[in-house]
Amino acid sequence: MGSGKSTVGRLLAERLARPFVDLDQLIEEDAGEPIGALFQHGGEARFRGLERVALERCLSRDDAPVIAVGGGALCDAALREEAHEQGTVVLLHANLEALVLRLSGDASRPLLSGGDARARLMDLAAVRGEAYEDGPIRIDTSDLSPAEVVARIAAAVSDTHVAVSRGNPRSWLNLTSDPWRAVANTVARCRPASVLLITDDNVARLYLDAAVAALADRPLSVVTVPNGEPSKRFARLETIVHELGERGADRDSLIVSLGGGVVSDLAGFAAAIYMRGIRWVAVPTTTLAMVDAAIGGKTGVDVGAVKNLAGVFHLPVTIVSSVFTSTEGERGVRSGLAEAIKTLAVGDAAGFEDLERDGAETWLDEAVRTRWIAASAQVKARLVRDDFLDHGGRVALNFGHTFGHALESLGEFSRWTHGEAVALGMVAALRLGVRIGVTPASVAGSVERLIVAARLPHELDAPTLMRALPLLRGDKKRRGESIRFVCLPALGQHVVEEIALSDLGEIAASLAD
Numbered sequence: 001m002g003s004g005k006s007t008v009g010r011l012l013a014e015r016l017a018r019p020f021v022d023l024d025q026l027i028e029e030d031a032g033e034p035i036g037a038l039f040q041h042g043g044e045a046r047f048r049g050l051e052r053v054a055l056e057r058c059l060s061r062d063d064a065p066v067i068a069v070g071g072g073a074l075c076d077a078a079l080r081e082e083a084h085e086q087g088t089v090v091l092l093h094a095n096l097e098a099l100v101l102r103l104s105g106d107a108s109r110p111l112l113s114g115g116d117a118r119a120r121l122m123d124l125a126a127v128r129g130e131a132y133e134d135g136p137i138r139i140d141t142s143d144l145s146p147a148e149v150v151a152r153i154a155a156a157v158s159d160t161h162v163a164v165s166r167g168n169p170r171s172w173l174n175l176t177s178d179p180w181r182a183v184a185n186t187v188a189r190c191r192p193a194s195v196l197l198i199t200d201d202n203v204a205r206l207y208l209d210a211a212v213a214a215l216a217d218r219p220l221s222v223v224t225v226p227n228g229e230p231s232k233r234f235a236r237l238e239t240i241v242h243e244l245g246e247r248g249a250d251r252d253s254l255i256v257s258l259g260g261g262v263v264s265d266l267a268g269f270a271a272a273i274y275m276r277g278i279r280w281v282a283v284p285t286t287t288l289a290m291v292d293a294a295i296g297g298k299t300g301v302d303v304g305a306v307k308n309l310a311g312v313f314h315l316p317v318t319i320v321s322s323v324f325t326s327t328e329g330e331r332g333v334r335s336g337l338a339e340a341i342k343t344l345a346v347g348d349a350a351g352f353e354d355l356e357r358d359g360a361e362t363w364l365d366e367a368v369r370t371r372w373i374a375a376s377a378q379v380k381a382r383l384v385r386d387d388f389l390d391h392g393g394r395v396a397l398n399f400g401h402t403f404g405h406a407l408e409s410l411g412e413f414s415r416w417t418h419g420e421a422v423a424l425g426m427v428a429a430l431r432l433g434v435r436i437g438v439t440p441a442s443v444a445g446s447v448e449r450l451i452v453a454a455r456l457p458h459e460l461d462a463p464t465l466m467r468a469l470p471l472l473r474g475d476k477k478r479r480g481e482s483i484r485f486v487c488l489p490a491l492g493q494h495v496v497e498e499i500a501l502s503d504l505g506e507i508a509a510s511l512a513d
């Protein structure tokens with residue numbers, strides 16, 4: 001209230017060439033009387049009922065209007081959920097002084113009538129706290145003109161925001177072409193007491209200056225770890241937690257991770273355990289981390305010879321921008337492409353077909369790369385949102401990973417990158433699916449063709465498969481005497497198949513080229 005939603009909404013609609021709806025006006029038209037009278041006759045409950053109906057009607061319109069909605073409407077958790085599902089929620093707020101100034105003398109506000117406006121506004125803020133915090137874009141309008149607010153919203157909504165979780169606190173994936181603006185806005189939105197930026201030495205050389213500039217307006221510390229998997233260890237985690245304490249981080253501090261999957265796994269783990277959990281923002285800089293590692297809140301470190309043996313779930317806000325891939329080597333991008341093929345194959349038949357249609361010669365071009373990164377990141381976000389703790393649909397993302405993990409460790413984590421091992425694992429899972437009658441040969445053929453075209457490893461030889469067998473026994477997906485494989489009954493779908501360990505040898509032998 002008083003944050004300027006009607007003025008700003010109208011200007012924004014003009015700028016974006018979209019229709020504009022002032023919800024209060026629509027309610028008055030529906031009810032045939034002004035809001036003040038509505039409150040008088042039916043009380044707030046009647047108003048909220050009409051408001052719900054009107055908002056639901058607007059949300060289902062297919063001409064994507066800009067809708068100015070009072071903050072009270074989004075206090076209803078179900079309606080708020082619907083608004084987040086159907087559109088992009090932009091929260092405008094202002095400090096108390098600015099609000100009192102703007103609203104003084106306005107007699108048309110029923111919720112402010114009957115008392116001291118300042119006290120009523122404070123009460124409202126307390127009641128609506130959760131609704132006012134919940135959304136990807138929050139803009140403080142106190143010191144801004146309507147035109148400035150509109151400019152900020154227009155920039156923010158040019159990004160794509162996808163919810164990675166439901167309810168509060170909600171986690172977001174932000175797909176953007178301007179990562180530093182998104183980082184600055186996200187951090188400003190979190191209003192942290194201080195920020196700890198965690199990165200590795202390679203990434204620091206390339207991007208630290210830009211990151212520091214984006215985070216300049218609040219207390220900032222930087223921790224740089226050596227690049228590579230050996231940094232994903234408890235010893236390094238302890239150093240980071242120690243560093244957080246030394247630098248006075250508190251429960252309102254925020255960690256920003258800038259780097260590949262190693263940095264996000266490590267930084268996310270630190271955020272999960274420091275003072276029993278502080279917020280974090282993941283800024284993935286490798287393709288693999290953009291489509292996979294930095295989305296979904298799985299954090300962890302390696303212990304002994306076992307990768308990711310210790311870890312916890314702790315969701316970040318993730319900012320994905322393919323601009324970072326311009327400095328990544330081709331092998332890294334192709335490894336990320338393997339994970340993207342995997343995710344689209346199990347979760348998005350249309351996205352998979354787009355990739356087929358684009359043709360392999362374009363996949364590494366900037367525009368096409370940006371599209372498949374965005375498509376697979378969104379599928380991953382959706383799978384995570386529906387199954388955060390990995391008890392159901394999220395298992396689809398393990399397609400190719402049963403053999404993939406075994407091959408990765410067989411190759412001592414150096415012969416194949418993770419994505420390359422997953423490519424081989426997908427070929428194995430496809431052939432296994434065909435062999436047990438779950439995967440149609442045409443589907444297996446489509447996915448294998450993409451893997452070949454992506455110039456990823458795809459040849460399975462019998463000795464390698466046989467040597468990988470004992471390693472399958474250590475897989476997290478093993479259940480007693482059988483092992484679970486994610487198979488593909490159709491593009492965009494998955495099914496989990498249990499194969500008895502005793503049958504696996506014979507089956508594996510039949511998967512070789």
Ligand SMILES: NC(=O)c1ccc[n+]([C@@H]2O[C@H](COP(=O)([O-])OP(=O)(O)OC[C@H]3O[C@@H](n4cnc5c(N)ncnc54)[C@H](O)[C@@H]3O)[C@@H](O)[C@H]2O)c1
Pocket residue numbers: 200201202203206227228229232259260261262263265285286287288289292293294295296297298299307308324325326327328329332418
């Ligand atoms: N948490 C999850 O859900 C999840 C999922 C998949 C993988 N992972 C983990 O992710 C890790 C692998 O991630 P990764 O492949 O990103 O490896 P990585 O983080 O080691 O990065 C690979 C290399 O690229 C460099 N680099 C990063 N960004 C760059 C850029 N933009 N330009 C140039 N160089 C850059 C890094 O310094 C590093 O040397 C593994 O530890 C794996 O277990 C986690």
Ligand SMILES: [Zn+2]
Pocket residue numbers: 292339401418422
């Ligand atoms: Zn993977």
